[in-house]
Amino acid sequence: MRRPSVRSAKLPSLRVAALSPPESDGGGGCPRLAETHRVLAPGGKYVVVSYGEPEDRLPALQQPRFEWTLIDQATLRKNNARFYVYVLLKAERS
16 A cells, blocks of 8 residues: 655645745746645645745735635744744635
8 A cells, every 4th residue: 555655645634745935826826835725625724834934935825815824833943943834724615
């Protein structure tokens, strides 16, 4: 039985994915985030661990077209590295 890789593991309400810096589609959007939003189940949580500081990541993550809410944010430090964690909750369908 083949195990999913960490890059694409999908759990019932949590999608785990590697997110490199958002890439623009030329119109100010980010295709990877749009696809993640599309496949994430309603009520699912999306956890982003990034080197990107909030000033750089939050504008992409909080675009109005995404029906998710930032529910937690943390900064982790290990040795000389700093990681930022963003947890988003996708809205339930109404």
